[in-house]
Amino acid sequence: MIEAYTHTLLMIDLSRTAVETIPVPAPYVREFIGGKGVGAKLLHDRLPPGTDPLSPENMLMFMTGPLTATMAPAMRGCVVTKSPLTHTFLDSYFGGSFSPEIKYAGYDGIIITGRAERPVYIWIDDHRVEIRDAGHIWGKDALDSNEAIKRELSDDTIKIAGIGQAGENLVSFALICCEYNRQAGRGGAGAVMGSKNLKAVAVRGSNPVGVSDPQRFTAACKKAFKELEASPDVEALRDAGTASAVEFANETGLLPHKNYRNGTFDKASKLADKGQRKHLWMGSNACMGCPIRCSKIGAVRTGKFKGIVTDIVEYESAGLMGSNLDISDVRAVAHLVKLCDRFGMDSMSTGTVIGFAMEACERGILPSPKDVDLKFGNVAAAEHLIRAIAQRKEGLGALLAKGVRRAAEEIGNAAEDFAMHTKGLESPAWGPRGVSGMGLAYMTTDRGGCHQRGFPLAYELGGEWEDKKLDPLSTEHKAQLVASLQNHSAGTDTLVKCDFGSFGISTETYAEMLSAAVGREITARDILETGERIWSLTRMFNIAQGLDTSQDTLPKRFIKEPLPDGPAKGHRITKDDMATMLQEYYQVRGWDTKGIPTEETLARLNLTQS
Template sequence: MAALKGLAGQILRVDLTSGSITKEPTPEDVFAGYIGARGVGAYLLLKELKPHTDPLGPDNKLIFLTGPVEGTLAPGANKITVTFRSPLTGTYFFSLCGGHLAPEVKFAGYDGIIIEGRGDHPVYLWIDDDRVTLKDASHLWGKLTHATEDAIRAELKDEAIRVACIGPAGEKLSRFACIQSDYHREFGRGGAGAVMGSKNLKAIAVRGSGSIEVADPAALEALAEKTYSILAGNLKARARRHYGTPEMVDGTNGLGYWGTRNFSSGYFEEANKINAASMKENIFVGHISCYACPIACGKVSYIKEGPYAGTMIEGPEFESAGLLGANCGVADLAALVKAVEICDTYGLDTMSAGAVASLAMECYEKGIITSRDTGGLDLRFGNGAALVALMEKIVRREGIGDLLAEGSKRAAEKLGVPELAMQVKGQEFATYDPRGCKGMGLGYAISPKGAHHMIAPTMGAETAGDGSKRFEYKGKAALVRETQFLLAVVDSLSLCSSMRFALGLKEQIELYRAVSGLALDEAGAMLIGEKITNLERLFNQREGFDRKDDYLPPRMLKEKMPTGPSQGHLVELDPMLDEYYDLMGWDRQGRPTAEKLAALGLAHLWREVS
């Protein structure tokens, strides 16, 4: 057991090339310095990955890490992080997954799993407490994700085993393939599933029977009870429990920044057909909760009739409804659910899938591609049946689906219309149109992962009150910076971001102290968040990324929002970038200065890896 409380005490390292499996002591100094999961992952990837590593080559790594408060009474402590170099963006990347995988890994005795190398045939990793083996997975290759989970549990004769696996999309190296766990939880963005597929690793199965020691059990119990009480009375948390994440549809669309028809607009006229109320009335049949979560935002949906009758999923989540729904002009709930099911079972990120579909639809409507290119599909915006058929092509890499599986940046460049890809660094936008929420535009641009909404989710602060702050651009750099540091702490603790309804930074650090026994304060936590942000920037700088890559598509900068409550607005990116770089202590090209690195104690690390 680790001396630093809250840790299991070991890191599992698996070399698929040699088949060797080793157990290393958890680097407690690194966990103390970077809290856990995201922070430790950034540190290890920068230290261990050679410059310019091929994201789909054997030298790339998948670094799965947990946080210190997981496996305890801490509410919402259920995220596990995988860190890697993305085949979609070429950047540093981390992806989060909820459900029950993270605590199971810790109960098995590990704070993380590092996967490296490439097997010469398909395998899966079986972790049964201290017994760890690689098992042949040739019979599983080609199976869908749900079938893979079922087959592994049957083979190992235990229905309680937790499984993370890839589907055919990962095997076929789709650049935005994801890793599925608990059927409907995903390491969603950036292509972790493709990296796993490139390594011939079909799945990771875990069974743990241990427990996690905490420093102050009484204090942790009191904090947990307080958090549950706050969440029970919090209106936002109650809405999330009742409706799931789609509770955000009406507010986002109502303010006119819900990405619509490949972000040609921010207002979807048929949003009422795919909003939370419509889902609740027409398709929701149950609730699902992640480990230690009192909100239970997961909603089970079932299609009762029509061509997709019998389809059942968890979701659609807000982002899936946005990218596969509004952004494709699709208001058909049944088609939306079916599109999500295809992505889930084949192992594909629903957000990027919706983004590439909307790109193809705009190209179709503009005559850039025709029915000859689409295999006869009528890819006009709003055609739900065509959306479903297109998802089938993408997950199988058939016809135009083969091109779209490369991601919107590569696809748009191949089609000669790079300006129509709504992406940053190769990562497609989340569902928020930054012309109606300008801090999100800066957040997309500076994100180390590309256009990811949870690097600096400023939308809540920007739309508070009368909502007019969202149109301001001066001062947004400070908001983005602070939010970015806060989220780095949340992700390193491995808390679900929904816990922020009840847990501010003060309360999060109280949980951390009760678990770990370390005397971290709020200022110290924010400093760690700043260090993590700079580590991520240093990785990308090493790979050649700088200000030229902190961009937004021309549509956001030159085409005023045409309709809706955000009509007439653009994103003033350059002045926000200048302000942000100044606040970060970076030069005008977005590179951390020597003085900043020295102040953060990172200068030696940069010298080691540069």
């Protein structure tokens, strides 16, 4: 019978050039369902504390979920590994067609360990797995190497995940490109891949993926499609992707400007859907099987950067590579983001790192590179730094390639005061000073300061959550709100869902699709409980890897400097605010005052074995 799970993991040890398949342990599936959960469990159980993320021992996993590759709308895959940027658990999600292809080839996940002696790529053609020489591709960017591999294998329908020069050069925030315009973007998974001398993983799968109860599954999918159609958020995404968030963030004072000094940017609309529609977009793009089609595609037709094909400049890139650097020409921002895509590096972290360097230079504690005026608003300076970082050129490129936390440590001179990160992960494009719950989310996310494991600001600005009145500036109810959203996120990230799908699809409908697909009754409550279990498991992993409560914090700028503009002008998240929310949050989670899960909590979540 064709099933939703393949029950098989493909294990590849590049040091020994050994390939084997192992069954997914049944308890893992029962307790953790798929994607994030099973990945977290494998990492927790198999990776010794203190493992260097760039050592051969680190595990690089491409995980799917039980609904990946089925008719269930808006599904993705995830990379799970230990991050070289944060030294914590890392899960990084990607849409497109790569993750379904893994399932079609017959695997629930691919786990790569070791380090090849010389550059290689992995070619997976159903059950045939080959480790091939990549010497002639090494040094090419993410898109050129993709094309070269397809030509070499004489099939342009093959799906490829690969790295650019940034991954090869171990840039701490290098990404994995999952073609096209889809990336496992955050946390430096590309550097882990580069450290293994692994240029790409190419997959072709010819097997069908089935479901346990087709009739029930089809009905559940229909319901999910209906819920998506009924959602105004989905409608907005279909119309303008995430670009319309630029104006929203600007109006609410959450848009980073000049390395997060300000929360508004007077030229925001140029970067938003209005500007992008005019200068870039030609059509829409969808990931496989997704009716949302949030992605817009087009080209820069005029001006200095004409000729490039560009995906939508999604909100985070518009915010961090545009507004945050005081750049308002959306064509220039598209160009900078495209450079990052080609080099294979996270445009979010890159934007934050460049903003940091510009401020440091303006303050006189970092010398400007020769022939470049390193200051806000200078597109040429941003481009110079992108090239220098990706290739670790000059002292400055090598320094910034370590990420903003380590760069600030090395520069000294109170550079930490404006290094925007939590646990080493550069901050996303939502300044939290006007929304304290968002601050708590950054403080407590398992992979470092991230906006995607709970997005409380939508409720905070909306004014209510589960019949509770919310004040965006107050700390009240924020701990419950954040923990609840994180549980939902982790529980559904095991399926593996896309965040935008969950704007429309209810947890009950996810549960219905899941139950029908896998032939086991799983309720919405089970999904949320699985999320809670995963959240405490990744916490245990992080603690074992050396994390402590002192890192559950915010960048100093958000704590010390009141927001100078916008509706929340004058507000900051004080140390007292942080301590109040954090202790309440630990309590909600059943963790002790130091943020360590208690024995009772581990027993309640069936994690005692862990």
